[in-house]
Amino acid sequence: MHQSWPGGRTSESSSPHRSSRIPADQATVRRSNLSLVLRHVSERGPCSRSAVAVETGLNKTTITSLVGELQARGLLKEIGPQHAGSVGRPGLALVLDGSKVGALGLEVNVDYIAAFATDLAGRVLIDRRIGFDAMGSAPERSLAKLAQVIEKAVADLDRSGVALAGITVAVPGLIDTATGTVVVAPNLNWHGVPVVDSLLSAGVSPSVPITVDNDANLAALAEYSSGVAMGTPDLVYLTGEVGVGCGVISSGRPLRGADGFAGEVGHIMVDAIGERCGCGRTGCWETKVGLAALVRMATPDHAYGTDQQPVRDPEERLAEIEQRRAEGDPRVEAAVTEVGRWLGRGAAILANLFNPRVIVLGGFFARLADGLIPIAQAELERLGMTVIAGRCAFTASTFGFGAASRGAVDVVIERVLSDPTSIAIRND
Amino acid sequence: MHQSWPGGRTSESSSPHRSSRIPADQATVRRSNLSLVLRHVSERGPCSRSAVAVETGLNKTTITSLVGELQARGLLKEIGPQHAGSVGRPGLALVLDGSKVGALGLEVNVDYIAAFATDLAGRVLIDRRIGFDAMGSAPERSLAKLAQVIEKAVADLDRSGVALAGITVAVPGLIDTATGTVVVAPNLNWHGVPVVDSLLSAGVSPSVPITVDNDANLAALAEYSSGVAMGTPDLVYLTGEVGVGCGVISSGRPLRGADGFAGEVGHIMVDAIGERCGCGRTGCWETKVGLAALVRMATPDHAYGTDQQPVRDPEERLAEIEQRRAEGDPRVEAAVTEVGRWLGRGAAILANLFNPRVIVLGGFFARLADGLIPIAQAELERLGMTVIAGRCAFTASTFGFGAASRGAVDVVIERVLSDPTSIAIRND
Numbered sequence: 001m002h003q004s005w006p007g008g009r010t011s012e013s014s015s016p017h018r019s020s021r022i023p024a025d026q027a028t029v030r031r032s033n034l035s036l037v038l039r040h041v042s043e044r045g046p047c048s049r050s051a052v053a054v055e056t057g058l059n060k061t062t063i064t065s066l067v068g069e070l071q072a073r074g075l076l077k078e079i080g081p082q083h084a085g086s087v088g089r090p091g092l093a094l095v096l097d098g099s100k101v102g103a104l105g106l107e108v109n110v111d112y113i114a115a116f117a118t119d120l121a122g123r124v125l126i127d128r129r130i131g132f133d134a135m136g137s138a139p140e141r142s143l144a145k146l147a148q149v150i151e152k153a154v155a156d157l158d159r160s161g162v163a164l165a166g167i168t169v170a171v172p173g174l175i176d177t178a179t180g181t182v183v184v185a186p187n188l189n190w191h192g193v194p195v196v197d198s199l200l201s202a203g204v205s206p207s208v209p210i211t212v213d214n215d216a217n218l219a220a221l222a223e224y225s226s227g228v229a230m231g232t233p234d235l236v237y238l239t240g241e242v243g244v245g246c247g248v249i250s251s252g253r254p255l256r257g258a259d260g261f262a263g264e265v266g267h268i269m270v271d272a273i274g275e276r277c278g279c280g281r282t283g284c285w286e287t288k289v290g291l292a293a294l295v296r297m298a299t300p301d302h303a304y305g306t307d308q309q310p311v312r313d314p315e316e317r318l319a320e321i322e323q324r325r326a327e328g329d330p331r332v333e334a335a336v337t338e339v340g341r342w343l344g345r346g347a348a349i350l351a352n353l354f355n356p357r358v359i360v361l362g363g364f365f366a367r368l369a370d371g372l373i374p375i376a377q378a379e380l381e382r383l384g385m386t387v388i389a390g391r392c393a394f395t396a397s398t399f400g401f402g403a404a405s406r407g408a409v410d411v412v413i414e415r416v417l418s419d420p421t422s423i424a425i426r427n428d
Numbered sequence: 429m430h431q432s433w434p435g436g437r438t439s440e441s442s443s444p445h446r447s448s449r450i451p452a453d454q455a456t457v458r459r460s461n462l463s464l465v466l467r468h469v470s471e472r473g474p475c476s477r478s479a480v481a482v483e484t485g486l487n488k489t490t491i492t493s494l495v496g497e498l499q500a501r502g503l504l505k506e507i508g509p510q511h512a513g514s515v516g517r518p519g520l521a522l523v524l525d526g527s528k529v530g531a532l533g534l535e536v537n538v539d540y541i542a543a544f545a546t547d548l549a550g551r552v553l554i555d556r557r558i559g560f561d562a563m564g565s566a567p568e569r570s571l572a573k574l575a576q577v578i579e580k581a582v583a584d585l586d587r588s589g590v591a592l593a594g595i596t597v598a599v600p601g602l603i604d605t606a607t608g609t610v611v612v613a614p615n616l617n618w619h620g621v622p623v624v625d626s627l628l629s630a631g632v633s634p635s636v637p638i639t640v641d642n643d644a645n646l647a648a649l650a651e652y653s654s655g656v657a658m659g660t661p662d663l664v665y666l667t668g669e670v671g672v673g674c675g676v677i678s679s680g681r682p683l684r685g686a687d688g689f690a691g692e693v694g695h696i697m698v699d700a701i702g703e704r705c706g707c708g709r710t711g712c713w714e715t716k717v718g719l720a721a722l723v724r725m726a727t728p729d730h731a732y733g734t735d736q737q738p739v740r741d742p743e744e745r746l747a748e749i750e751q752r753r754a755e756g757d758p759r760v761e762a763a764v765t766e767v768g769r770w771l772g773r774g775a776a777i778l779a780n781l782f783n784p785r786v787i788v789l790g791g792f793f794a795r796l797a798d799g800l801i802p803i804a805q806a807e808l809e810r811l812g813m814t815v816i817a818g819r820c821a822f823t824a825s826t827f828g829f830g831a832a833s834r835g836a837v838d839v840v841i842e843r844v845l846s847d848p849t850s851i852a853i854r855n856d
Binding site: 026029032054056057059174184233250251255257259260261262263264265268269270272348349350352353354356383387388391392 | 454457460461482484485487602611612661662678679681683684685686687688689690691692693695696697698699700701709773776777778780781782783784785811813815816819820
């Protein structure tokens, strides 16, 4: 069952769902009440109509009408008799259906495209990862490949009788979510790439809503909804890749900032007298804990540069480092120690600012977690505010490289829960 | 009119107000609907019962009952006939009353105690600042003084026929909001000080809810609800005092973190080879932009230490620096430049992480804003991510030292809007 977000309740507030400076019309009220009932059943599990009426405060006539519409849209179904608790007589229970409604999440990253799909109830329908050199390809080529992956996924879902509710694409960069454009994705070398428009031009059906979001924001969401930090309302997700990504969940909500760019940790200055970064600044965190830094320290014979030189075949480099580490190469161990130390130093800043309970490590950080975490945790506790750092622990993601595409699916499902009218009434 | 927070709507979500994992009982539904109607009228301004019914989706019988209760609690009143728009006939309009309901906010800081009170509609009833050497006094003495200030304020409100809805106290430190205890307030030298319990022991009436919160968090809220950044949903508030405080509003909500400690900027490391800080760490931001740093650079003859030495009489020191600056003292100008530069460097980190539209400067930063802002802004744009820093501007608070106590009042008012049953039914 999915955690509620970003409309999830926090302990200090109970947001009215229909008040607004702009008066709501009746269609808005209807949509909002459909959402209220669907979310209620989704979070609470099987419950009778009477229970839903009492617990939502809506009257029974309204509930009957709302439930009918949610059934027609294939979102709720009835299961055998249940005891309805203290109110009303035993009757059929409502549960989330959604077996005919699918959500598709994708991730484009430096050297792969990932696809993940579930139905509305969370049953996994697709989970695949395709090796693809997006870093070395023009954006047009990468988007053509992405469109192919989407078309295959849609066809597969279609064959299973699942109608797609939406598609969300994760990209490691700053995203203009309103237009679905990547403003900049340094490690893909994308600048002003209109992802949604390109997919539509490439033949992806315009009948399905497509959104684009930052990969680490989506991964953070996946960790919160179903990962190692499931249900922890204040967490920071850090992913070690060619760059360093960060997503923040605060009080159970993704932290977005004014433009959706919050959590850009890669280029905060952590060492004023450090190396020059590919971005032109000096001492960026990425120069200390990014994959290039690890590769440079662990395998100096490869002579990866400190500046603009990209890491080619990052997956291969990482496999090589893991191999050498298993063989006891002291240079690799020293490199892991040094990355762990800087990971902790940067994390101390993040802890003081976000006060998270958990810092989830993804990407290569997760692969080297046993070496990185003890050192990073000690450094976090040395440099962070005592009362904050002492209540904050590193933990490794269990999602491997799949976290962002899982979070992308969560976004689609949340959209359905927020607006059930986005799912067409079924004719079957 | 107050901005809604933290239950305020964000563009991406419409939170159902009555769904919860714990089934709501009818009293909860009633309370929630009272809040819905009160908040609706508060935000929308005068409107008819019919309009409230249409816009909230509640039926007219329910509305009549809810409005009656809100009137009995002195929270709503009727004013002369209004045209009700497209629905219903012209009738009496409902408006927020609250003239008999007051909110009291206080701030204890290094060298003063501030008190601010308004009625529910925002009319200012008390606005005073009492010089008091809290830094040089034992916590017990400071709390006894605070209790005195509260008692006088309550008596004044009582004489005006205003019943107090609640009290919130702002303290520059880490607060356990659940128990109203200051975990640590370094510049007051408070450790584990049970503020609420102490006030109750000192005779403050237990019939009024008392809460304690961080001063900068509350000031950020005040800037959002009624200050220079009114209505800007993503902002960072930075206050230069003996320490450096920070409060963050993100998507219209105060950022709290797991323990309410988010935004602890004073001790993030910005200079690994910098001076030793009073906290024992090295290169903390506070050593670069705190009042001690300014005083040390601007008036070296006073020989303020780089470490544990506190700044005595900060207000006097600041007045002296302003005086010398007006006289054209080049050391003062150089000190302002240096503080401005480090202000921008730290702000670049905050901008990358929080993606705010505005950074509001309070405390002595506001007093020296004309000198600090151009330098800090240039440094922010040089070091921050281009697309983020380019959309983020420094601005000076206009609240002087009163921001935190204003935010404290906002907290009390928000609590009334969230739970109108916290206000007793009136007998007059």
